[in-house]
Amino acid sequence: MEMKKTLNKISQVALSLLLGGAILYWMYRDFDFNRISYVMFHEMNWTWMLLSFPFGILAQAIRGWRWRQTLDPVGEHPRRSVAVYSIYISYASSLVIPRIGELARCAILRRWDKVSVPKSLGTVVTERAIDSVLVAVITGLTFLWQLPVFTSFFRRTGTRIDQIFSHFTTVGWWVTILCALAALTLIILLLRRLSIYNKVKETFIGLWSGIISVKSVRNMPLFIFFTIAIWASYFLHYYLTFFCFDATSHLGVACALVTFIVGSIAVIVPTPNGAGPWHFAVKTMLILYGVASNDALYFVLIVHTIQTLLVVALGIFGWIALNFIPKRA
Numbered sequence: 583m584e585m586k587k588t589l590n591k592i593s594q595v596a597l598s599l600l601l602g603g604a605i606l607y608w609m610y611r612d613f614d615f616n617r618i619s620y621v622m623f624h625e626m627n628w629t630w631m632l633l634s635f636p637f638g639i640l641a642q643a644i645r646g647w648r649w650r651q652t653l654d655p656v657g658e659h660p661r662r663s664v665a666v667y668s669i670y671i672s673y674a675s676s677l678v679i680p681r682i683g684e685l686a687r688c689a690i691l692r693r694w695d696k697v698s699v700p701k702s703l704g705t706v707v708t709e710r711a712i713d714s715v716l717v718a719v720i721t722g723l724t725f726l727w728q729l730p731v732f733t734s735f736f737r738r739t740g741t742r743i744d745q746i747f748s749h750f751t752t753v754g755w756w757v758t759i760l761c762a763l764a765a766l767t768l769i770i771l772l773l774r775r776l777s778i779y780n781k782v783k784e785t786f787i788g789l790w791s792g793i794i795s796v797k798s799v800r801n802m803p804l805f806i807f808f809t810i811a812i813w814a815s816y817f818l819h820y821y822l823t824f825f826c827f828d829a830t831s832h833l834g835v836a837c838a839l840v841t842f843i844v845g846s847i848a849v850i851v852p853t854p855n856g857a858g859p860w861h862f863a864v865k866t867m868l869i870l871y872g873v874a875s876n877d878a879l880y881f882v883l884i885v886h887t888i889q890t891l892l893v894v895a896l897g898i899f900g901w902i903a904l905n906f907i908p909k910r911a
Contacts, residue, residue: 613879618883625827626827627827630822631826635892638815638889639892640811642666642669642896646662646665646668647662647666647808648809649669649706649709651799652709653665653701653702654800655797656698658695658698660691660697661695663903667903668690669687670896670900671897677893677894684703684706688702688703688706694907713809717846816842817839817842821835821839821842823881823885829877830868830881833873837871840867841863841868860882864881864882865878865881
């Protein structure tokens with residue numbers, strides 16, 4: 583039984599890496615990688631990239647603060663530092679095994695602060711649900727806001743939706759289909775896991791109490807503020823990178839918001855930190871806003887790589903710092 587579980591885990595990681603690698607290979611198969619170093623050290627404005635880092639760190643820290651707030655109503659009180667460091671580690675661990683971060687941070691709270699795993703996992707489900715609703719609302723509002731832009735673009739260029747689809751290559755269609763299938767597979771796997779949890783009464787009760795904990799949060803305005811601040815920080819972490827490159831510095835908040843939303847949806851596909859789907863989605867939208875294909879590729883490759891390295895650095899820092907905190911008896 584253990585061998586079967588291990589093989590399943592290995593196959594999931596292998597498929598994740600294969601999918602992400604296949605998309606990246608298709609996108610960068612004719613790309614001039616020799617020019618990357620020149621762009622990074624001679625054309626790129628590193629000041630804006632460095633200014634974006636605090637927002638990437640802040641987004642994860644606030645998520646830890648908010649998580650601690652949702653655990654309070656179910657009788658769990660982890661230390662603030664432990665909660666934040668667990669978030670740092672969870673994001674870094676998800677780079678190795680997609681979606682493992684949710685379980686990793688619950689395990690860390692269990693080990694250091696004796697927090698019930700079922701309860702903490704239930705609050706994670708609540709967090710994801712709330713974030714999904716917020717992203718859906720932002721997506722709808724952004725689409726309505728930018729609808730005149732897309733309409734004007736199609737009218738001025740004489741482009742129709744059917745013409746756009748006609749320009750999709752066979753490989754492009756396959757990439758889109760594979761991303762959709764991967765997202766569907768992830769949903770099915772999550773539902774199966776939940777069905778397994780539901781078979782254990784104690785675990786189900788813990789999950790449910792965690793899910794409904796948001797109703798009993800003591801300071802609801804603070805919870806709402808944290809939720810908005812998380813996504814505002816994520817957005818600023820991304821938006822400030824626009825000013826690193828001449829090709830994107832003039833595009834404005836609207837384009838940044840559209841590409842941010844599209845990228846946030848693309849990372850649902852289970853690849854390490856969304857590698858592949860995120861590149862494909864953001865690059866496609868940047869081209870729609872008039873960015874040259876090569877410039878769009880430089881942007882997505884450099885920004886995603888640097889932000890991923892920041893996630894790794896935070897994970898390492900979180901693990902080191904956590905080991906200096908004594909475990910509760």
